[in-house]
Amino acid sequence: MVRAWFVDEDPKDPRAEHHRIPPKFVSLEELYRTTGVEYFQVDPKNFQLDNTFRKLIEERGNQGIQDIDDLDPNDLKVLYVEHFHTYDEFRICLEGCGYYDIRDKFDEWIRVEILPGDLLVIPGGCYHRFTVDKNGNYRGVRILKDGVYQAHIRPSDQLRCRKEYVKKLYNGAYENRYSREEEEGVKIFDAAEQNAKA
Numbered sequence: 001m002v003r004a005w006f007v008d009e010d011p012k013d014p015r016a017e018h019h020r021i022p023p024k025f026v027s028l029e030e031l032y033r034t035t036g037v038e039y040f041q042v043d044p045k046n047f048q049l050d051n052t053f054r055k056l057i058e059e060r061g062n063q064g065i066q067d068i069d070d071l072d073p074n075d076l077k078v079l080y081v082e083h084f085h086t087y088d089e090f091r092i093c094l095e096g097c098g099y100y101d102i103r104d105k106f107d108e109w110i111r112v113e114i115l116p117g118d119l120l121v122i123p124g125g126c127y128h129r130f131t132v133d134k135n136g137n138y139r140g141v142r143i144l145k146d147g148v149y150q151a152h153i154r155p156s157d158q159l160r161c162r163k164e165y166v167k168k169l170y171n172g173a174y175e176n177r178y179s180r181e182e183e184e185g186v187k188i189f190d191a192a193e194q195n196a197k198a
């Protein structure tokens, strides 16, 4: 089950959890409202046959599956540089644990922990970066919009997709999320409960 929290500013070891003191967890609804990032759950053993995955592919037309595994220190360095892509892209964790740090509308980092079966849709124009946890045995895939992977490193605010994304964020395009998880009985991460414990 995916968890999300605000990141501290400690620049040491990106692969630590980087909670603030005290930790401040973020619900998936808040994550969506302030970033547009969507969350789905799929079968990590056979995601291509998973109904949720197939429906998403059908609706959004993403294609071109690329494996993300055997990440060496140089790969991790590159993926941890803040950037965005031009189109909405899917990320699925198949093994291990990965962290997507997403810039919210207030320019804060929200860390989203993805475990096997977690699928994130990161909107085009949304700044983010990626790393893995300390175990480092991550394996996942990304599914691109048009089969071509291209990252735009910050600052790239002049690009049209970035401007459109920012406009959507501030025009309330991500205010009302259809709660797919509740409909389908998927267990949702309870940020309020986690914050009460912290």
Ligand SMILES: [Fe+2]
Pocket: 083, 084, 085, 128, 151
């Ligand atoms: Fe990326």
